[in-house]
Amino acid sequence: MKITHILFSGLGGHSSVVFSCIKADLEHEFKHSLIFYGIESILQSHIDNSEELKIPYLNIKKRKGLDLVSWWRVFQELRRKKPEVILLHSISLIIPTWIYAKVYRKKIIGIEHTSIVVKRRVENISSYIAGILSDKVVLLSRESKRDYLKNYKLNIGHKLRIIPNGIETAIFNKIHQNQERDYIHLTMISRFSIQKDHKTLIMAMKQVDGAKLTIAGNGATWNEINEFIRKNELEDKVDLCGLLNEKQIIELFRNTDIYVHASFGETLPTSILQAMSCELPVIGSNIAGINNLIEHKKSGLLYENKNVSQLAQKINYLIEHKEIRDSMGQNARKKIEKNYSNLRMFDQYKRLIASTLKKSSKRKKKR
Numbered sequence: 563m564k565i566t567h568i569l570f571s572g573l574g575g576h577s578s579v580v581f582s583c584i585k586a587d588l589e590h591e592f593k594h595s596l597i598f599y600g601i602e603s604i605l606q607s608h609i610d611n612s613e614e615l616k617i618p619y620l621n622i623k624k625r626k627g628l629d630l631v632s633w634w635r636v637f638q639e640l641r642r643k644k645p646e647v648i649l650l651h652s653i654s655l656i657i658p659t660w661i662y663a664k665v666y667r668k669k670i671i672g673i674e675h676t677s678i679v680v681k682r683r684v685e686n687i688s689s690y691i692a693g694i695l696s697d698k699v700v701l702l703s704r705e706s707k708r709d710y711l712k713n714y715k716l717n718i719g720h721k722l723r724i725i726p727n728g729i730e731t732a733i734f735n736k737i738h739q740n741q742e743r744d745y746i747h748l749t750m751i752s753r754f755s756i757q758k759d760h761k762t763l764i765m766a767m768k769q770v771d772g773a774k775l776t777i778a779g780n781g782a783t784w785n786e787i788n789e790f791i792r793k794n795e796l797e798d799k800v801d802l803c804g805l806l807n808e809k810q811i812i813e814l815f816r817n818t819d820i821y822v823h824a825s826f827g828e829t830l831p832t833s834i835l836q837a838m839s840c841e842l843p844v845i846g847s848n849i850a851g852i853n854n855l856i857e858h859k860k861s862g863l864l865y866e867n868k869n870v871s872q873l874a875q876k877i878n879y880l881i882e883h884k885e886i887r888d889s890m891g892q893n894a895r896k897k898i899e900k901n902y903s904n905l906r907m908f909d910q911y912k913r914l915i916a917s918t919l920k921k922s923s924k925r926k927k928k929r
Contacts, residue, residue, distance in 0.1 A: 565592040565915070566645035568636070568652050568659065571621055572602030573753050573780055573805060576651040576675055578832045579727045579907075581611050586728070586908030592915075595619065595643050597636060599652055601626060607807040618643075633658040641666070647915050651675060654685070656692040663697075669918050671911075672696035677851055678709045680757040680827030690714050693721070697918050700725050700911075702830040705850040723914055727830045728907030731899055733808075734839035737816045746773040746881045749818040751811060751833040752825070754781030759824035759847060761790055762868050767799045769874035773881060775822075778814060780805045815840045820880050820887065826867060828852050835902050838862075838894035843887045845876050861894040 567584075569576040584594050596612060596619035598604045604621040612619040620639050624632040636655055640648065640662040647669045648659050656672065663670050672692040676685065693699055693716040700723050701707045707724055711717060752758050760777065764787070767775050777787075777800065784802065791800050806814060815821075821837035821844045828851030835855075837844055844862035846852040856862040863876045880887050 563592050563647070563915075564595070564643065564645040565647050565649060566595045566597060566640060566643055567649045568597045568599060568655055570602075570652055571598035571600035571604040571608065571623070573605065577605070577608055577611075578729070578808075578836075579675075580649075580651065581615070582728055582730050582904035583908050583911060584615060584617065585730060586904040591912065595645065597622060597639055599632070599636065599655060600624060605805070610807070637662050646919070647671060649673060649911075650692070650696065653692045654688045656688060656695055660695040669698075669915075670696045671698045671700060671914065671918065673700040674702070674706065674710065675829055677706070677757075677827035677829050678713050679850070686713070690716070694718065696721065698723055698914060700914070702726055703851065703854055705854050706829050709850065725907060725910045725914065726902055727832060727835060728902050728904040729832065729835045729839055729898070731839050731903050733812065734815070734836045736841045736895065737812070743817075746819045747817055748773055748775040748820050748822050748877065749778070749814055749837070750775070750822050750824065751778045751806070751814070751836075752823070752831075753779050754784040754787060756783060757825060757827050758783070759826055759867055760787045762870055762873060763822055763824040764791055764794065764796060764800055765870045766874040766877060767796055768794070769871065770799075770877050770881070773799070773877065775800045776803050776814065776818075777801070778803050778806045778811070811836065812840075815842065818842055820845060820877065822873075822877070823847065823852060824867075824873070825849065825852065830855065835898060838891075839898040839902075841891035841895045843880055843890035844894065845873070845880065857893070857897070861890050861897055 567580045569580050594617050596617055598608060598621040601624055622632050622635045637658040650659055650670055650672045653672055659670055693714055699721050701710055707722055788802055821842045823831060823834050823846045825847050830851060834844055844856050846856050846864055847867050848864040853864055858864045865873045865876050
């Protein structure tokens with residue numbers, strides 16, 4: 563059976579989820595293909611992963627604003643590949659995807675990766691339309707489903723399904739640090755955007771001694787955050803290392819003691835899953851999408867957004883208590899193994915695809 567994934571061409575959780583899901587298809591039950599889409603150029607790591615897995619792919623670059631030409635190219639590519647099911651990770655493309663599905667009687671499973679709390683108006687419109695036109699809509703947690711129903715008031719035909727993201731636990735595992743340091747190393751991996759609370763984390767470093775912070779990623783606010791670090795004279799404590807591929811991320815975790823994720827809105831951050839899988843204690847914002855993942859004082863610590871002193875206090879506490887860091891890391895790994903492996907995720911998607919096609923088959927017989 564042919565499956566096409568449509569996902570963002572730049573940095574984001576989509577790609578990690580998609581490639582992890584494909585790698586979990588150990589029996590090659592589906593013929594996967596990829597359409598990368600977005601304003602940003604396709605990442606080299608996306609190309610490398612696609613070629614390594616021998617997955618056909620196409621990158622469609624869009625212009626700012628409504629770009630009907632790029633929509634037409636998406637439709638044409640779907641028509642060329644003829645997938646039975648489209649896994650739509652980029653909800654903004656619901657219209658051209660639906661036209662293909664309608665004309666050729668195929669199925670769409672829309673996947674909501676972005677927290678409703680931080681969506682812009684145009685993104686909310688796309689999600690609402692996708693809720694109507696998709697055959698199924700996947701949400702990443704119960705909290706996401708709650709917010710979705712509250713905001714859009716949609717559950718037509720019981721379309722909504724909860725499938726948490728999954729990661730390759732065999733790759734992201736317990737890693738012994740490969741060098742001795744005279745400081746504690748903190749890490750955050752994310753896209754640089756207004757949804758992330760980088761400034762609170764950076765300001766907290768002023769109140770932390772014996773530690774250094776690395777923030778990996780790129781995005782629209784990178785220059786602003788870089789200037790913010792310079793103005794606060796924190797260049798010796800905070801490093802922006804840029805965009806990393808998967809191997810480089812694993813190497814970064816190899817040299818990390820504490821993972822910190824400062825954000826205003828999340829669904830289920832892949833970077834937190836990866837850090838927890840590597841037995842790292844996590845300090846995160848006390849928001850939906852993070853507080854349902856981190857068990858406070860068991861697998862990590864939570865702090866209130868924009869509360870610089872509270873975040874600094876949490877960091878200092880873990881710096882001073884190595885045995886608690888180790889215990890939290892072990893608990894984090896157990897949770898990931900039980901609930902968030904890519905094998906578990908793939909199995910849930912496989913069953914969802916089967917049930918969606920089964921209902922379609924029953925309708926055809928009735929006719």
